[in-house]
Amino acid sequence: MDLKKYLGVALLLGGLLPLQAQHRNEIKVPDLDGYVTLKCDLHTHTVFSDGLVWPTVRIDEAYREGLDAISLTEHIEYRPHKKDIVADHNRSHEIVEKQAKNLDIILIKGSEITRPMAPGHFNAIFLQDSNPLDTEKYQDAFEAAKKQNAFIFWNHPGWDAQQPDTTLWWPEHTELYNKGCMNGIEVANGGSYFPEAVDWAIEKNLAILGTSDIHQPTTVSYDFAKGEHRTMSFVFAKERTAEGIREALDNGRTAAWYKDKVIGKEELLRPFFEKCIEVKEVKRDDTGVTLSITNVTDLPLSLTKTAHDTSLVYFRHYTLRPHTRHNIRIKFTNGIKGGDMNFRVDNFIVRTGKSMDYTIKL
Ligand SMILES: [Zn+2]
Ligand SMILES: [Zn+2]
Structure with missing residues (x-):
């Protein structure tokens, strides 16, 4: 081929390549003092197990949706596309390593140990090699993961296909735990929430996780135009690296973000909430005080009044939508000049069936 023709073909092909500019929606939630809040999805699938997208799509989605880290956790034991996708258990991760690096997405190698109940499904992440997890007995798969110093968590503990009536903790789970x-444990997975797992996590000191477990393109499951987001974990890390995520997971500094709920340990959610709002006193006289409360985050904050001095008169229920400021009047009656404004943050879950209480001193 002469040079002119060659250049013509090269230009033509170049013109057909997709544009590289990509748009990222940052998730606006606060950092805790000394930590950075990383948005992580540690449970996803591609065509290399039973997912419906090529691995690169997961990285593009992660970038677009403002994630810091992702793991492609293909099922070891369930690969319905294996006639078409002939590869070992490491392959989907390998395919996207370079792309993730280019987009500054932290890619964590993981696999899903996929067994009947008990013990059910578990993700092993921070693996070096997924292939040794392909064993006959589930105990050997866990051993192989443990040998690689993996971080292992129980997936969808209340999945009704495996726990038809109640979310139960089986003897096999005690054995694995010991x-x-x-x-760690998922308290939320995709569109499902497992309230029982919150108390288990706190009592047994497991990291509280939320994951998408997404199989389709994320746009099929989530309506981003309506402000929906995939289920994910907030990881309060010392640094934005894989090692930082691992250290935070090992020390249980995580919370799950599921729909409008943030689920986590109270000792983390309390300082987190304090950074979600900015409270300023704008006016005070004998009849009361006016507070300006700004929600500086992407999270709605739903507040409900709890037991309080009835001389202090304020809202029964109040919702602070994301990025809005509210002037709230609190009235003094019976001659009082201040007091405790007590409320519950309904969508901050700190125990099974319990939201976080909060007080603003006036
Ligand atoms: Zn599963
Ligand atoms: Zn899964």
Whole structure:
């Protein structure tokens, strides 16, 4: 081919390549003092197990949706596309390593150990090699993961296909827990929430996780135009690196973000909430005080009055939508000049069936 023709073909092909500019929606939630809040989805699938997208799509979605980290956790034992996708258990991760690096997405190698109940499904992440997890007995798969110093968590503990009536903790789970083979638990997975798992996590000191477990393109499951987001974890890390995520997981500094709920340990959610709002006193006289409360985050904050001095008169219920400022009047009656404004943050879940209480002193 002469040079002119060659250049013509090269230009033509170049013109057909997709544009590289990509748009990222940052998730606006606060950092805790000394930590950075990383948005992580540690449970996803591609065509390399039973997912419906090529691995690169997951990285593009992660970038677009403002994630810091992702894991492609293909099922070890369930690969319905294996006639078409002939590869070992590491392949989907390998395919996207370079792309993730280019887009500054932290890619964590993981696999889903996929067994009947009990013990059910578990993700092992921070693996070096997924292939040794392909074993006959589930105990050997956990051993192989543990040998690689994996972080292991129980997926969708209340999945009705495996726990038809109640979300139960089986003897097999005690055994795995005692062996150090259960380090975290999903309290939310995609569109499902497992309230029982919140108390288990707190009592057994497991990292509280939310994941998408997405199989389709995320746009099929979430309406981003309506402000929906995939289920994910907030990881309060010392630094924005894989090592930073691992250290935070090992120390249980996580919360799950599921629909409008933030689910986590109270000792983390309390300082987190304090950074979600800015409270200023704008006016005070004998009849009361006016506060300006600004929600500086992407999270709606739903407040409900709890037991209080009835001489202090304020809202029964109040919703602070994302990025809005509110002037709230609190009236003094019976001669009082201040007091405790007590309320519950309904959508901050700190125990099974319990939201976080909060007080603003006036
Ligand atoms: Zn699963
Ligand atoms: Zn899964």
